[in-house]
Amino acid sequence: MISLTSYAFVSMMLFSIGVIGVVSRRNIFVIYMSIELMLNGVNLFLVTFARYHFNMDPQVITIMVISIAAAEAAIFLSVIILLYRSRKSLDTDIFTTLTQGEKS
Amino acid sequence: MADLVFIALAFLAISGAIAMIVNRNPMYSALGILITMLSVAGMFALLNATFLFLVQIIVYAGAIMTLILFILMFLNIKEEDLPKEPNKYKFMVLGAFIMIPLNFLVLKAVSKLPAKDLTISDTNFGDIKPIGLELYNNWFIAFELISILLLIALIGSVVLAKKRKSKLNNKGEQL
Numbered sequence: 001m002i003s004l005t006s007y008a009f010v011s012m013m014l015f016s017i018g019v020i021g022v023v024s025r026r027n028i029f030v031i032y033m034s035i036e037l038m039l040n041g042v043n044l045f046l047v048t049f050a051r052y053h054f055n056m057d058p059q060v061i062t063i064m065v066i067s068i069a070a071a072e073a074a075i076f077l078s079v080i081i082l083l084y085r086s087r088k089s090l091d092t093d094i095f096t097t098l099t100q101g102e103k104s
Numbered sequence: 105m106a107d108l109v110f111i112a113l114a115f116l117a118i119s120g121a122i123a124m125i126v127n128r129n130p131m132y133s134a135l136g137i138l139i140t141m142l143s144v145a146g147m148f149a150l151l152n153a154t155f156l157f158l159v160q161i162i163v164y165a166g167a168i169m170t171l172i173l174f175i176l177m178f179l180n181i182k183e184e185d186l187p188k189e190p191n192k193y194k195f196m197v198l199g200a201f202i203m204i205p206l207n208f209l210v211l212k213a214v215s216k217l218p219a220k221d222l223t224i225s226d227t228n229f230g231d232i233k234p235i236g237l238e239l240y241n242n243w244f245i246a247f248e249l250i251s252i253l254l255l256i257a258l259i260g261s262v263v264l265a266k267k268r269k270s271k272l273n274n275k276g277e278q279l
Binding site for chain 1: 133256
């Protein structure tokens with residue numbers, strides 16, 4: 001029988017791999033996909049507890065999270081296109097125009 | 105039977121996620137996370153959430169990942185445009201050490217909960233009708249706010265993609 005802990009293990013693994021991707025990679029596409037992965041892990045946790053408590057509220061929250069992720073995808077990808085057109089790079093370390101350092 | 109399906113889905117989900125952060129080429133990363141999202145959809149089906157299973161496949165695998173793949177192909181990224189990541193694996197080990205205490209805490213807390221049967225039930229739990237009743241009765245304000253958010257995202261992406269009158273190059277001069 002599949003226990004609650006095994007679902008929790010999978011969702012925590014997905015969330016942790018998302019955090020590791022955000023911390024370690026410099027490609028902006030991979031960072032975006034890692035954020036999506038963290039959202040997916042949280043969704044899996046919510047749906048697991050919906051089944052556990054036999055309650056419908058977490059599934060509704062999951063629908064909200066999915067629609068917010070869709071809105072985020074539109075904005076994030078159009079910003080990526082603008083940045084790539086002006087800088088010709090996908091490296092997150094060169095997007096430092098808004099920081100206070102003197103490096104341009 | 106459900107155990108075997110769960111183990112296969114968990115293996116595919118985690119290995120797709122690892123392939124996503126290890127691969128250097130973003131195209132392979134996108135394919136890896138596509139596998140992860142389909143496996144998570146399968147887990148939703150095992151957890152009796154049939155409507156969310158459909159939504160996960162349509163919205164995540166169908167819309168968002170297609171958008172990412174489309175933009176990756178549209179930008180036509182060369183090998184030398186990819187950022188150099190010399191100490192990628194060092195940061196990965198560091199991130200893993202950061203995340204171990206949180207994982208330990210959550211899994212310890214969850215394993216203390218009383219065990220319940222999580223197999224597929226025959227009721228209409230998770231179908232589209234109970235979700236719709238719940239959404240329109242108790243979550244109505246959140247639903248309307250989500251529609252405003254999607255409208256703002258639509259307008260924002262149109263404004264961002266619009267052609268500017270004067271363009272600046274990366275040294276701040278006018279072209």
